[in-house]
Structure formats: C-alpha cells, structure tokens
Amino acid sequence: MKQEALNISNQGEKGLSATKPSKYSEYKRRRKIMLKSQGFITAIILLLAIWSIWGTGFNLLSLFFGTYEILVFIFTDMFPPDLTVIGQLIGPALDTLYMSYVGMVISVVVSLVLGVLAADNLTPHWTIARVSRAVTAFLRSVPAVVWAIILVSGIGLGPLTGTIAIGLSGIGILGKAYAEVLESIDGAQLEGVRATGANWFQVIGQAVWPQFKAGFVSWSLYKLDMNIREAAILGLVGAGGLGYYLQGSINLFQYKEAATAILMIFALILMVEYMTAKIRERII
C-alpha cells in the first residue's frame, strides 16, 4: 500500500492529467486509514476503561466526591500544619538524606561492575553480559518498596533496611544506564590507547573514563534525586526516615503533624534537586 501511495504522489508531482481527482481520492484514502486506526485505539481504550471500572467497582461519581472529601480533609484536618513538631522532624529528615546517599553509593559501586560487565564493548564474554543485564532488569522492574517490605520482615525495622532497599533498586537503573553510556563511547579512542600497549586499567583510565564521566555523574545524581523520593516513602513500611514518622502520625490521627511531615518531604526533595543541579553544573 505504501508503494502504491508513493506511485500516486509521484504521478501528481509529474503533473499528469489525473492530478486533481487522484490527489483528492488519495486524501480521502489517507483520512480513512487515520480514522480507522484512531477508532481502533479509542475502542481499545474504552474497553479497557469499562473492564477496569467493572473490576474495581469504581464509581465515576467518586471522582467528584473524592475531590471534595480530600479538599475538606486537607483544609480542615491538616490545615494549618503543626509547625511545633519541626524539631522532631529534623532527625528523620536527615536520616532520609543519609539513606538516599548511602543507597546511591552502594548502587553506584555495584552498578559500575555490572555496567562494565554488561556493556558489549567491554564485557569479558557475551554470556556474562546477558546475565548481568538480566540481573539489572529484574532489580529495575521490582519497586524499592517491595524490597523494603521483604527486608523489614527479615532484617528488622530501621534505616539500614531502607538503605539496602534503595541500593538494590538503584542497581537496576544505574546498571542499565552505565552500560548504555559505556556502549556509546568512541571505540577508536579505545583502540588507540590499546595499541600503545596499555593494560586494562590504563585503558579504563585513559580511554573509557574521560568519555564516561559526564554520563556517570549525571546518572548518579539523577538517582540521588529519585532516592530522596523513594526514601521518603520507604518509611511507610517501616524502613526509617520521614515516612515512618508520617505513617505514625496518620495512625494516631495527628493530621496536622502529618501535614508538617509532608511539607518537610516536599522541602527536602526541592533542596536535594537544587543541590544536585548545582553539583552537576560544576562538574560537567
């Protein structure tokens, strides 16, 4: 069909006698294809929506009630936030920050190894690359909270658990990102350094690192940004930090304190994003 369309438009360009009707019919034909595929996609989306509404028992009216209820909840129960508890929140907030940072360092170290093993141009053997990629894919597809739940029941409550959970899920993202950055580096430079008789470490230091550095820094800092968000919610399952405090205050119906905790999470996220942006600017 593509070929046909091409022929017709070529004829049109050559200015054959049948230009006008063929262009118009061509327009109609294309419009029909467009409408057909649009109709198909709309139908699928509608079917999915109906299936989901039926399955979850969702009432469309609850969209309005829900909005109303949450507004009432936020403005009467949570507002104004109880700012007197800020003193108690500084400790958990710092814990959240430390958890994200240590988690990032763990995932950076492990991901560097896995990334080098997974990159096509650096891997010792292609089977190792496959295995390394499978491991990172698995870790990437399982959310950090899932790791945290399993680890909380195994290791116990507290920030150590959260740190390990963050580290594990970080390996999934950074391992893949590092491997991709490594694969995109210029092979000629690698060959050049290798041709001078450099050993493996020299090749990494002189040829790979200079090209890898920018990607490495920005991906790691991006992960730190993500970690703060994750660390803030890991506490909800008992893995330390601000989320733990938030969960506790909601369970005790202290919604004004919970509001302060949410504001604190918000502030922490913004602060870390600002800082990582500054560091990124300076290094790259």
Place this chain on the structure above:
Amino acid sequence: MIKNKETYRQQKKVQNSIFTFLAFAFFIFSMLQLNIVPERIVRSIERLGYIFGNMFPPVTNEPVSLFTAAIESIQVAILGTILGVIISLFLAVLAAKNLTISPYLGYAIKGFAGFVRAVPALIWALLFIVAVGLGPTPGILALAINSIGMLVKVYGEALEEIDMGIVEALESAGASKVQVILQGVFPSVMKAFTAWSLFRLDVNIRYSAILGVVGAGGIGWELMKAAQMSRYDEALMVTIVIFGMVMSAEVLSEYMKKRANAASAQALN
C-alpha cells in the same frame, strides 16, 4: 597559553580530588549517623542469606487471589492513567503560555501541578484512604492526581513548542477557540502526548503494585501478608508476579507506541 592550560588542568585536578574527598567523607559520615557499623553489616548479610535461602522455590497457596489482586492492580493503574490523562488535557491547555486564557491561571495550574507531583503517589494514597476509605478507589484517585502533576508539565511543554503559524492560520479562517485546539493544536502534539501517556501508564503500573501496602487495593497487600508471616517463598512469588506485570506493561506500551507511530506514518507518507 600552554602554561594557562596546564594551570587550568591542575586546578581542575585539585577540584576533582576535593569533590571526591568530600563525597567519601559524607558517605562515612552518613553511615555513622545511620549507625551502620561493620558488625551490623555482617549480621544483616547473614540475615540476607537466610531470607534468600528461604525464598526458593517460590510458591503460592492461593493462586486465584494472587491473580485477581494482580488484575486489580492493573485495573487501578489503567483507570488512574485514563482519568489523569483526561484531566491533564484540559489543565495543560489552560496552563500553556501560548494558549491560556490568562497567564495567572497558567501559573496557578503549573504551581498546583508542581506541588501535586512532588508529593509521592503512596502518600497521596494514604491521604485518600483517610478521606474516602479503603479499597481500590483511593488508589485510583491517588494515581490520577499524581499523574496530573507530571502530565500537565510535559503536555504543557509540548504545547508551548507548537508552531503558532497553524493556530494563526486557523484563527484567521474564522475557527473558534475549541476548533483551533481540536484541529490545529492536538494533531501536532498527538505523538508526544501518546508517548508521555504510555510512559505514565508504565509508571502507574509500578505504583499500583505497591499501593496495596497502605491498603489501597491490589497485589501490594498480598506481598505485605506474605512478608508479615515471614513466608519468603510466597513473597518471592508475589515479587515475580509484580516483575511480570511491570515487564509486560513495558512491552505492551512499547508495542502500542510503535503501532500508533506506524499508523500515523502510513497515513502521512
């Protein structure tokens, strides 16, 4: 010149080593603050070994309830995404600098989206549970509102980049505001919108898998149950199901994106 370059390199080197040192010092400091000492690390590695040993082989005692919980998670994600997309479409048009009816309204919507985005989905779920009760409904609403936060931003950015020539041409042909948006604006951002919406569906499936943790329906609750009873083999099974959900969502959204692109390419060339 050469000397300058040399000193510059020297400076850069000193700077880099200071950064590395600070990063390392902060790492040690954080470890100490979190009370992560070698002794605890060794103990937790032992525990990790124990958990890992008890994980295999993965089993499930209630395959049916696990399956329905997984389906429910997917349904929560789909509804959350659809609601989020529909609401974001309206809000993004009002937020985009070049289409808004008043710039102040635009700033207000962008500010709202920024706040909504910064509060994680799980916390929204927690708040909605208090407001509307347990079950999938708070999960759907939480995902919808969190999606709005992201989608308004990316839709708005796509809308601000469109070619205003098309809009002006339609306006001078006498098209109404709604006609301009439907005929001139949406077709040119369709591709970006589809890609972002599918990406969001992907993200929402990840979130919906864990919403059950706080009681908002779906497979997260099954995981919670298994973990609380220290049944690591069951927990691994649930984890594998979650992994399957997320993976298939990724594959499916990739396929849909390709199909949508192929359809528009077929119609255009």
